[in-house]
Ligand code: FAD
């Protein structure tokens with residue numbers, strides 16, 4: 001292929017979170033091989049990159065009145081082993097220059113994400129404080145028209161683009177169910193999206209609705225930081241592990257009367273706060289009906305060929321729209337393939353054949369029965385992606401094994417699973433043990449995390 005053939009094309013990326021940054025990195029990797037780059041513009045509504053990992057103390061709206069993106073909170077530690085998400089072209093060893101533990105806190109992973117992208121001129125591609133308002137596609141010119149707001153100077157303008165990559169995330173718009181009587185609940189009622197840390201729930205009796213990642217982690221965080229009692233209320237299935245005294249699971253709430261919650265099994269209990277850990281909506285307010293991905297949170301959203309290319313219009317690409325076991329390395333594998341498609345390095349089969357491929361994955365997705373099946377499914381999906389691009393291969397089977405061990409670790413002890421260590425499939429390095437057990441570690445700062453304890457004090461004293 002002619003290495004200059006794409007240089008007049010314009011590519012837009014919506015969002016500079018891990019998925020959008022993966023897309024930029026994928027192009028940079030090709031540039032290093034001597035390819036002329038198309039014009040790349042990434043639109044990011046926040047004032048920094050990192051997406052979810054860019055913590056905000058705000059709730060509701062950002063400083064320019066846009067819906068606040070972030071759902072992460074203080075004291076958030078990785079909820080899976082870092083060895084399961086490691087970039088295969090930028091290892092933890094390369095970034096931190098020493099082994100670190102398997103479950104770093106948010107600021108440390110944020111630092112890692114930035115390390116890879118800071119090595120290039122990625123920032124030059126990104127327009128911060130810029131919200132995508134509306135997208136349309138012109139059938140004649142075969143181009144997208146994207147309407148944007150420069151929030152800082154309050155100016156609306158538009159861009160014409162040949163390809164559009166939607167990397168705007170899907171854990172930001174709350175799914176907020178209604179329960180009869182909740183409007184009269186006298187205490188705090190919030191969605192997990194607005195939870196910013198466990199401090200305010202010290203000595204409180206809290207009720208979490210949901211039985212997935214958010215309920216599990218917010219429940220454990222509140223327990224760790226001194227909540228009086230934590231109750232998780234499940235709709236379909238309980239998490240079903242042996243909880244420590246002070247955390248329990250009950251079936252679904254039926255209704256509230258004042259500060260009392262009534263549960264399906266007849267139990268009633270009084271609470272100080274209710275946190276809806278009821279998941280998120282895939283929400284794309286900037287996309288018209290015919291271009292919008294419409295899906296629930298699952299491992300293979302419909303209508304995306306290879307999980308990324310909108311089948312009716314492959315020039316429209318979605319990254320990271322799946323429910324996630326794999327995260328950063330999956331976004332990379334997707335972004336490399338998307339890049340090859342945009343660079344004419346990948347020839348697509350016909351729409352009907354693509355549809356058959358999608359159906360094959362959907363069919364298998366429908367038959368998944370448990371978390372172990374889910375891990376195998378997403379692992380096979382990653383292998384499929386890796387077989388189609390030159391993203392540096394990694395041992396996916398080994399990562400799948402680690403995910404299964406992680407599930408087991410959590411089941412054995414939800415309070416200590418983050419003290420376990422795993423081996424990198426990228427470098428072979430064994431993670432180190434964190435200097436403090438997770439339950440005793442109340443400081444999630446990078447400085448504290450990277451501090452080497454007495455060893456470092458001795459070193460400092462000798463300087
Ligand atoms: P996001 O990180 O959500 O980034 C999307 C970006 O798009 C944002 O920067 C946003 O501002 C921007 N954007 C959105 N709309 C617009 C618009 N209209 N115009 C311009 N820009 C826009 N993953 C893990 O691997 N480990 C964990 O421990 C972990 N914990 C999590 C905890 C919580 C509470 C949540 C919510 C998620 C967690 N995740 C975790 C998953 C996390 O979502 C992914 O790791 C990752 O952030 C997804 O990257 P993304 O780029 O697809 O989306």
Ligand code: NA7
Nearest residue numbers: 171177210211212213214215235236237277278279280297
């Ligand atoms: P998930 O994983 O989508 O889970 C949502 C949970 O909320 C799940 O247990 C649902 O029960 C429950 N839910 C959803 N709607 C309702 C209603 N109407 N009533 C009661 N319960 C409901 O979202 P999470 O926030 O836990 O995790 C998302 C990401 O954030 C994840 O990647 C983490 O890393 C952090 P169900 O089982 O469907 O019956």
